[in-house]
Every structure is written in C-alpha cells, then in structure tokens.
Amino acid sequence: MQNKGLIKFFAILFALVSIYQLSFTFVANSVKSEAKAFAGDNPDKELKYLDSIGKEKVLNLGFTDFTYNEVKNKQLNKGLDLEGGINVILQISVKDVLKGLANNSKNPVFNKSLADATANLEGNKTYLNKFFEAFEANSKGTTKLASPDIFANRSLQGEGGVDFQMSDAQVQKVIKKKVDESIESAYKVLRERIDKFGVTQPNIQKLGETGRILVELPGAKDVDRIKKLLGGKAQLEFWETFKIEEIGNFLVATNEALKKTEIKKTETKAVVKDSLNALLTDNAKDSVDTKKGNNPLFDKMLGQGGGPVLGYFAPKDTATVNNYFKRADIRILLGADQHNAKFVWSKPTTIKDAKGKDIEAVELYALKGNRDNVPAMSGGVVTDAKDTFDQLGKPAVSMQMNSQGAKVWEELTGRAFSQKGYIAIVLDNIVYSAPGVTSGPIAGGRSEITGSFDVAETKDLANVLNAGKLPASADIIQSTVVGPSLGQAAIDAGTISSVLGFLLVCLWMVFYYGKAGWYANLALLLNLLFLFGIMASFGFVLTLPGIAGIVLTLGTAVDANIIIFERAKEELREGKSLSEAVVASYGWHGAMRSIIDANVTHVLTGAILFIFGTGPIKGFALTLLIGIVTSLFTSIFIARIFIDRNIAGKGDLTFSTNITKNWFTNFHFDFIKIKKFTYIFSSIVVVVSLVSIFFVNGLDEGVDFVGGRTFQVKFEKPIDATVVSDELSASFGTPVEAKILGDDDQLKITTKYKIKEDGVAVDEEVNQILYKSLAKYFPNTSYEKFINSFDGKKIGVVQQSKVGASISEDIKTNSYWAVLGAMAVIFLYLMISFRKWQYSLGAIAAVAHDVIFVLGIYSLCYKFMPFHMEMDQHFIAAILTVIGYSMNDTVIVFDRIREFIIGNRKGSFEDIVNASINTTLSRTLNTSLMMIIVLLTMFIFGGESIRGFIFAMLIGIVVGTYSSLFIATPVLVDTISSDDKHTIEDKHNHA
Numbered sequence: 001m002q003n004k005g006l007i008k009f010f011a012i013l014f015a016l017v018s019i020y021q022l023s024f025t026f027v028a029n030s031v032k033s034e035a036k037a038f039a040g041d042n043p044d045k046e047l048k049y050l051d052s053i054g055k056e057k058v059l060n061l062g063f064t065d066f067t068y069n070e071v072k073n074k075q076l077n078k079g080l081d082l083e084g085g086i087n088v089i090l091q092i093s094v095k096d097v098l099k100g101l102a103n104n105s106k107n108p109v110f111n112k113s114l115a116d117a118t119a120n121l122e123g124n125k126t127y128l129n130k131f132f133e134a135f136e137a138n139s140k141g142t143t144k145l146a147s148p149d150i151f152a153n154r155s156l157q158g159e160g161g162v163d164f165q166m167s168d169a170q171v172q173k174v175i176k177k178k179v180d181e182s183i184e185s186a187y188k189v190l191r192e193r194i195d196k197f198g199v200t201q202p203n204i205q206k207l208g209e210t211g212r213i214l215v216e217l218p219g220a221k222d223v224d225r226i227k228k229l230l231g232g233k234a235q236l237e238f239w240e241t242f243k244i245e246e247i248g249n250f251l252v253a254t255n256e257a258l259k260k261t262e263i264k265k266t267e268t269k270a271v272v273k274d275s276l277n278a279l280l281t282d283n284a285k286d287s288v289d290t291k292k293g294n295n296p297l298f299d300k301m302l303g304q305g306g307g308p309v310l311g312y313f314a315p316k317d318t319a320t321v322n323n324y325f326k327r328a329d330i331r332i333l334l335g336a337d338q339h340n341a342k343f344v345w346s347k348p349t350t351i352k353d354a355k356g357k358d359i360e361a362v363e364l365y366a367l368k369g370n371r372d373n374v375p376a377m378s379g380g381v382v383t384d385a386k387d388t389f390d391q392l393g394k395p396a397v398s399m400q401m402n403s404q405g406a407k408v409w410e411e412l413t414g415r416a417f418s419q420k421g422y423i424a425i426v427l428d429n430i431v432y433s434a435p436g437v438t439s440g441p442i443a444g445g446r447s448e449i450t451g452s453f454d455v456a457e458t459k460d461l462a463n464v465l466n467a468g469k470l471p472a473s474a475d476i477i478q479s480t481v482v483g484p485s486l487g488q489a490a491i492d493a494g495t496i497s498s499v500l501g502f503l504l505v506c507l508w509m510v511f512y513y514g515k516a517g518w519y520a521n522l523a524l525l526l527n528l529l530f531l532f533g534i535m536a537s538f539g540f541v542l543t544l545p546g547i548a549g550i551v552l553t554l555g556t557a558v559d560a561n562i563i564i565f566e567r568a569k570e571e572l573r574e575g576k577s578l579s580e581a582v583v584a585s586y587g588w589h590g591a592m593r594s595i596i597d598a599n600v601t602h603v604l605t606g607a608i609l610f611i612f613g614t615g616p617i618k619g620f621a622l623t624l625l626i627g628i629v630t631s632l633f634t635s636i637f638i639a640r641i642f643i644d645r646n647i648a649g650k651g652d653l654t655f656s657t658n659i660t661k662n663w664f665t666n667f668h669f670d671f672i673k674i675k676k677f678t679y680i681f682s683s684i685v686v687v688v689s690l691v692s693i694f695f696v697n698g699l700d701e702g703v704d705f706v707g708g709r710t711f712q713v714k715f716e717k718p719i720d721a722t723v724v725s726d727e728l729s730a731s732f733g734t735p736v737e738a739k740i741l742g743d744d745d746q747l748k749i750t751t752k753y754k755i756k757e758d759g760v761a762v763d764e765e766v767n768q769i770l771y772k773s774l775a776k777y778f779p780n781t782s783y784e785k786f787i788n789s790f791d792g793k794k795i796g797v798v799q800q801s802k803v804g805a806s807i808s809e810d811i812k813t814n815s816y817w818a819v820l821g822a823m824a825v826i827f828l829y830l831m832i833s834f835r836k837w838q839y840s841l842g843a844i845a846a847v848a849h850d851v852i853f854v855l856g857i858y859s860l861c862y863k864f865m866p867f868h869m870e871m872d873q874h875f876i877a878a879i880l881t882v883i884g885y886s887m888n889d890t891v892i893v894f895d896r897i898r899e900f901i902i903g904n905r906k907g908s909f910e911d912i913v914n915a916s917i918n919t920t921l922s923r924t925l926n927t928s929l930m931m932i933i934v935l936l937t938m939f940i941f942g943g944e945s946i947r948g949f950i951f952a953m954l955i956g957i958v959v960g961t962y963s964s965l966f967i968a969t970p971v972l973v974d975t976i977s978s979d980d981k982h983t984i985e986d987k988h989n990h991a
Contacts, residue, residue: 024059027059058071076532086216086482091211093472094127099114128175145168146162192466202218210810225456234464238425239369240422243422251297258296259296300317311363312361313364340373342368345430346432348362365431376423381406384466386398401447417440425447477803481800482798494547494942508933512657514654514655531626531627544943545617549621552881555934568655582647594896595636601829602884602887689859692860699855700863700869702875711748712797715746715747715795728773826844849963854879867948869952882956889924890969893964
C-alpha cells in the first residue's frame with residue numbers, strides 16, 4: 001500500500017485529537033457524578049455544587065488546564081432525548097410584520113388579502129407569497145401595493161423604500177427584504193434572550209425562508225417559564241387608566257344591556273359584590289339586580305378592587321368578557337370621553353373568595369385610548385432594565401429611560417399626580433402594575449414594575465426588556481419537552497444496546513473471518529473513536545436516533561471489510577498468494593468499486609434525510625454520514641495496515657475459520673429460474689399491502705403528520721388505557737387517544753384539542769384540563785409537579801410534544817419528497833454508473849417493493865403490536881435508511897454482473913446473473929446478518945421511544961436482502977433487450 005507512513009501519521013493524529021476532544025466529556029461526566037453523590041436526591045443541592053465549582057480547574061493536560069465551565073462547554077452535546085429539555089419551533093408572524101409596514105392600514109383590499117392568506121396557507125408556501133397572490137386576486141388591478149394607504153406610506157418612503165410610481169413587482173422585492181430584516185431581527189432578539197437565560201449549549205437557527213426559528217434548550221426544566229420567555233413580544237407600553245368611579249356607570253349599563261341578550265343563554269356563577277354599589281351613582285345602584293344569575297357581567301366578577309382595577313374575574317371568563325366589550329351595542333354605551341377606552345387584563349394573581357380560600361383571578365383595567373390606539377409612552381425609551389427588590393423587599397424590575405422618555409415620563413406622572421390618576425405599565429397587552437403617583441412628577445426617567453413576581457420572573461422580564469421587542473408575535477407551532485429522568489433512561493438504553501451490538505459484531509467477525517476479523521474489529525474500535533471525536537470537535541448533537549445511527553454504523557463499518565475479505569477468499573481460491581490476494585482485493589477491479597458504489601447510495605439517502613429531516617432525525621442522518629466517512633477510512637486504510645504488517649511478519653493471516661472456510665463455497669442456486677414464483681409472491685404481498693393501506697386499516701399517522709399534542713404520562717400503578725381515554729375525551733369534548741407505552745403504568749396520550757390555536761394561554765388550558773382529568777390518579781401531586789420537569793421526577797408528564805397544523809403539513813410534504821427524491825437520485829446515479837437504464841429500473845423496482853412491504857406490515861400490524869407503529873418523521877427516516885441498505889445489496893450484485901460481463905465468464909446471460917448472485921451470496925448474507933444483529937439489539941434494549949423506528953428498519957433489511965436477490969436482478973434480466981443478451985453471450989462463448 002502506497003503512502004502507508006502518511007496514513008499512519010493521520011490515523012495517530014486523528015486518534016489524539018479525538019481523545020483530546022472526548023476528554024472534556026469524560027471529565028464533565030465525572031464532575032456531574034461527584035455532584036450527584038454529594039447531593040443525594042436533592043437537585044437544587046446538586047446545581048449549587050456545580051455552580052460553586054464552575055471556575056475551579058478540573059482538567060490539567062500539562063500544557064494547559066480548564067475550569068469546569070470551560071469543560072462543560074466543550075463536552076459532547078447531548079440532544080433533548082438524552083439530556084432532557086425543550087425544543088420549540090417558533091413561527092414569526094409575517095402577518096404582523098406586513099400590518100406594521102402598512103401602518104395598520106384600513107384598506108379593505110389589503111385586509112382581505114391578509115385574511116385570505118391566513119385562511120389558505122398550506123405546507124411549504126410562505127405567508128408572504130400567499131399574501132401577494134391574494135392581493136393580486138382581490139385588487140383586480142384597481143389597487144396597488146404602492147398605494148399611499150398601504151406600503152407607500154411615510155415610514156416606508158425614501159431610499160430603498162416604496163414610492164407611488166412603483167409596480168407591484170417592485171414593491172414585492174422591497175417588502176420581501178423588509179420581512180427578511182424583521183425575521184433576522186427576531187432571530188437576534190431571541191438569541192439575546194436565550195444567551196441571558198443561562199442554559200448550557202443552546203441551539204437556535206432559522207429554518208429556511210419560512211419565518212420559522214428552531215430553539216433547542218438541553219437541560220431546561222421550567223417549561224412555562226421558557227415558553228413565556230420565547231413567545232413574549234416584549235412590547236412595553238405606558239397608559240393612563242380610568243378609575244372605577246369614572247367607568248362604573250358604563251359597567252352597570254353594560255350589565256343591563258346584556259340581560260336582554262345573554263340572560264336566557266348562559267347561567268353564571270357569582271353574586272355581584274355589595275361594595276361595588278358604593279362606587280356607583282345612586283341611580284345606577286338602584287338599577288342593579290343583585291339576584292344571582294340575573295347579571296351577565298357582574299355575576300362573573302369574583303371581587304371588586306378599586307382605583308384603576310374595575311374588578312377581578314376568573315381567567316376562564318376573560319374571553320367572554322372581551323367579547324362583551326367588543327360588541328357595537330355595548331361600545332356605544334361608553335361616555336363621550338371614553339369611546340376609545342381599551343379594556344385589558346392583568347397577569348394572574350391570587351385573591352380570597354367569600355370563604356377565605358385562595359383562588360386565581362385576573363384584574364380588569366380600562367386604559368385611556370385614543371383614535372390611533374397608541375399609548376401615552378412606548379417602551380422604546382427604556383435603555384436599561386434590572387431585576388431588583390422594591391421598598392417592601394419584593395422582587396421588582398427597575399427601568400431607566402433615555403432623555404426623551406424621561407421628559408415624557410415627568411409630564412405623564414405630573415398629570416397623574418394632579419388628577420390623582422394611575423399609570424398602567426403594560427407588557428404584551430398585559431398589565432403588570434398600575435401605580436398611582438403620590439409625590440409629584442417623577443424626574444430622571446426612572447420607573448419600576450412591581451407585582452406578584454418571583455425572582456425568576458423578574459430576571460426574565462428584565463432580560464426580555466433589555467433584549468428588545470420582537471418585530472412581530474412569535475407563536476410556538478411545534479414543541480417537545482423531555483424530562484431529565486426520561487433522558488437518563490434513554491442514555492442507559494442507548495449505552496446497553498451500543499455496547500452489546502459492538503460485542504456481537506466483533507464476535508461474529510472473529511468467528512467467521514478468523515484473524516482478519518480481529519483486524520476488522522480493531523479498525524471498528526478506531527472507527528468509533530473517530531466518530532465520537534468528530535462529533536465532539538464540531539459541536540454536533542448526540543441524540544437517541546443518533547445512537548441508533550452509531551449502532552448501524554457498526555454494521556456498515558464491517559460491510560467494507562466483509563466485501564474485501566470475501567474477495568480475498570476468491571482470489572486465494574484462484575491460486576494467488578496471500579499478498580497477491582490482498583493487493584487484488586483492495587484494488588479498483590477487486591472490492592473497491594463495489595465499496596464505493598454501495599456507499600455512494602448511503603451518502604445520497606443520508607444527505608436527503610439530513611436536508612429534509614429536523615431535530616433528532618437530522619442527528620440520525622448526520623451520524624450516518626459521519627459514520628460512512630470514518631468507516632471507509634478505517635476499513636480501507638487502517639485494517640489494511642494491520643493486514644500488511646501480518647503478511648510482512650508471521651504471514652499467518654486467515655480469512656476464515658475451520659468452521660466457516662467452506663461456507664457458501666461453490667454454491668449454485670438458480671435464482672432466475674424461480675423468478676415467476678417470487679414475482680407471484682411479491683405481487684400478492686404488494687396487493688395486500690396496498691389494499692390494507694388505502695382501503696382497510698390505513699396507516700397510524702402520528703402527530704408529525706396530522707398535528708396534535710402528545711403527553712407521555714407515568715402513573716403510580718398499572719392503568720386501564722381505555723378508561724383514561726374515555727375520561728379525557730369527555731373532559732376535552734373531543735376524541736383523545738390513550739395507549740400503553742412500554743410498561744402498563746405509562747400512557748401516551750394524544751389530542752387535537754385546539755391544535756390550530758397558538759399561544760401560551762392555550763397550552764396552559766390544555767395542561768390544566770389534562771391535570772384535572774387525571775388528578776384522581778395523582779392524589780398527592782400538584783399541578784406544577786405533574787406538568788413541569790425536574791430531576792428525580794418519577795410520575796406525571798415525563799415528555800410532551802406539540803405539532804401545529806401548519807407545520808405538520810410541511811413535515812408530511814417534505815417526507816414524501818424525501819422518499820421520492822431518494823429514489824430519483826439513486827435511479828440517476830445507477831444509470832450513470834452502469835450506463836444502462838435497466839439496472840436503475842431493477843434497483844428502483846426492488847426499492848419500491850421494499851417500501852410498500854414495510855408500509856403494508858405497518859398497516860396490517862399497528863393495531864395489535866405491543867409497541868407503537870406510527871407513521872412519523874422517525875418512520876420516514878427508517879424508510880430512507882431501508883432504501884440505502886437495499887441499494888447497497890443490489891449494487892454489490894450488479895457490480896459483479898458488470899465484472900463478469902466485462903470478463904470472460906461463459907454461459908447465457910441468465911447464467912452470468914446467477915453466478916453473480918451466488919458468488920456474492922456470502923457477502924450479502926453476512927452484511928445483512930450484521931445489520932439484523934445490531935438492529936435486534938437496539939429493538940430489544942434501545943428503549944420504547946425508538947422501537948417502532950428500529951422495527952421498520954429490521955423488516956426493511958430482511959425484505960431488502962430478499963428483493964436484491966429475487967426482484968432487482970430478475971427485473972434486470974427481463975428488461976435487458978434480446979440483442980444485448982445475444983451480444984454478451986456471443987462475446988463470452990466465442991472468446
């Protein structure tokens with residue numbers, strides 16, 4: 001082998017770099033273990049321990065040393081399924097951006113186009129393109145985008161903006177640029193918020209041009225806090241408020257008006273408070289009927305506040321009250337100076353009910369609005385915000401304003417002082433506090449937000465204010481939350497399956513190939529070192545599907561060695577010496593061409609999976625791609641170094657053992673002769689599969705494809721899934737599916753309740769309904785402990801995910817394109833490589849057969865199998881992997897056919913094909929056996945979450961081996977023209 005010294009140098013260099021990079025992971029894990037031992041079962045104590053040693057030196061390499069914080073930041077990143085944490089995809093509202101660019105235009109064509117774009121938005125179509133299409137259809141040439149009341153407004157005029165003379169096409173380019181700038185701004189704001197949140201190794205990235213932003217926060221536990229941090233627009237405003245005595249008559253008039261329309265529809269719950277009457281005029285007081293059930297508005301009031309607070313209401317009633325105040329027949333009841341009043345709510349607080357019991361409530365405020373609906377002062381004047389404590393020692397947020405803001409603030413507080421009024425501090429349309437001014441105008445531009453905060457809330461509030469406001473709302477359209485206990489279980493399962501898979505592969509290689517198998521195992525060990533080293537060096541994330549990819553790499557890594565060893569055995573049988581056989585087997589006309597062709601198909605399917613996949617699936621694809629590179633390097637070069645060294649020394653190298661030396665030797669089976677039977681069998685299987693898929697059972701589409709929310713809930717004891725499903729369906733008012741997940745004390749609960757609605761409030765509502773419905777099974781568990789993640793969590797929600805309706809359509813579309821794209825790319829590659837379309841057709845026929853077979857098995861079996869067989873992103877990843885491995889087997893046979901055609905093999909074309917299959921049968925079965933071994937290991941020990949994913953690949957590998965022998969080659973034989981066959985036969989038989 002040429003350049004042996006250079007290869008040794010790079011191998012040693014890669015090994016040292018890999019060990020160096022992985023040393024950070026080993027040390028970080030060691031420190032964490034010490035922290036756990038020190039803290040016992042106390043997560044807070046463990047966290048304090050790790051914080052206390054953050055700046056201490058924990059790794060000394062002689063030439064440099066590292067603190068724990070530095071080591072932690074350099075360790076191998078673990079994904080959410082291993083570390084626990086939260087993954088969300090945020091949709092930046094392009095609709096909000098467009099409304100802002102158009103200065104909230106009232107133009108009917110503009111607003112109808114926005115509504116149409118929202119209603120007709122579908123997968124892979126950006127909102128902006130839909131808006132432009134809708135505008136063109138609605139305007140009918142009568143209204144231009146450059147109209148002064150749309151985009152040719154004062155704020156967009158000037159260089160690089162919009163002027164009246166522009167065509168719609170020109171305006172579209174400007175608006176697209178502005179929208180892109182807004183999304184980039186949102187990305188930067190979210191990045192700054194996350195950086196200040198304190199999560200280790202966060203990941204945030206824009207997803208193409210969709211206006212979507214992916215955020216991954218490994219190790220994060222406080223789900224609600226994170227969702228508020230990410231979803232809040234951070235639009236800070238200061239408003240003057242009406243006092244209750246100023247707005248009281250309107251409330252009474254509203255209540256009276258509602259009696260005429262609402263009293264017969266709705267039965268209400270609470271009695272109006274007598275103290276409210278004291279604030280009303282005598283005439284108004286007389287008009288209030290205090291009989292329970294007769295006051296649509298007041299019966300919903302839990303209590304009266306005073307000052308700027310109009311009353312306390314239950315959070316569930318806010319939507320109803322909002323609808324009351326939006327009605328035209330109600331708005332007309334407002335006084336002359338109140339027509340622009342804006343009714344808003346506070347953040348939830350706790351009050352006492354009539355029995356002295358604590359209940360959750362929100363305060364109602366009436367802000368002094370104006371025709372333009374703008375606040376007295378915006379939050380843009382705030383230059384700095386800090387979490388602090390108020391005069392009573394309670395958590396608060398202090399703010400410093402710029403000179404312009406300080407001037408307006410002084411005027412605003414002066415007016416409030418003279419009128420004994422109040423100023424509401426409003427963030428994202430929620431009142432956080434509404435203080436009065438008791439000591440005159442406040443100079444210097446300093447203000448404070450107080451309320452019922454905890455320290456974490458004030459830190460987050462200061463964080464979002466300093467990071468700046470988002471240019472548009474950010475809705476969470478997909479989310480996954482994994483508890484730390486589930487992550488540890490995944491690590492344990494992945495470790496067991498990886499180690500066991502590695503040992504089984506090593507044992508088989510030694511059993512079948514003797515000493516050559518030992519060298520293959522050494523190369524395999526280095527392969528794993530390089531693979532983990534590369535992942536650690538480049539900051540790649542290790543996920544549970546990624547571990548599955550690593551285990552699969554064990555199978556593919558020995559594939560190249562199997563091809564080489566089988567070729568060497570053939571060369572030895574032809575009478576060549578050991579060294580000649582090795583040289584020939586490593587040559588291009590030996591095993592190299594087959595190895596390259598087979599791995600190119602893997603690279604193509606892996607690349608497509610990486611492009612179209614998201615989250616853990618992208619991690620799986622990345623691991624496969626890296627594994628292909630490291631496997632080729634170690635199998636072709638590293639193993640060769642060991643083999644050459646043996647030949648130069650003892651020369652006792654063997655490629656088989658006494659038991660296996662004659663296996664598949666001189667094996668003759670007429671595969672082509674039985675093609676009619678295999679065609680009939682496969683046709684029956686395909687027809688049954690298609691009938692089941694399209695007319696009988698269908699497929700169990702997961703939330704990735706149809707949208708919905710899933711909760712993995714761990715109970716204290718075994719549970720009846722049917723009973724829970726019925727109870728939850730009644731509570732949600734819509735069908736809810738509950739299935740046993742692994743153990744019979746664990747359920748996977750799926751619901752589509754309000755999946756088309758986004759926002760933290762909707763998520764909170766779903767969580768509350770789930771908890772209240774299941775509370776009887778968790779008598780000693782609070783809502784917070786049931787929903788939120790924390791170390792040592794044993795029961796409750798251990799994982800939850802949400803896939804919005806819009807993104808599920810994209811996932812489904814991308815999945816279809818990924819499968820079709822993989823087949824098309826492989827078809828083209830084989831046609832280029834083999835120069836005949838018949839080879840491509842045979843391979844694609846085999847792949848299509850395999851895909852339909854796997855789909856059919858899933859359709860026929862998903863209703864009774866003891867594990868989940870959902871069609872989701874993991875399933876599509878399995879299908880693409882099956883395509884790659886099916887191609888691998890087929891390409892090896894096709895390469896041998898090409899070799900025999902080029903050579904002097906005598907016989908008919910069918911004889912040549914049969915000989916090609918028989919001479920590669922040992923390699924085909926050995927490689928398939930390796931894959932089946934590692935997949936069975938993952939299936940048994942890899943954990944419940946990937947069992948369906950592994951099962952699809954397991955079936956696919958078995959079927960792929962069958963199809964490469966009984967579908968691909970027979971189709972090739974049947975489609976090759978008679979003239980081509982005669983040409984080949986004449987050449988060989990008259991040579």
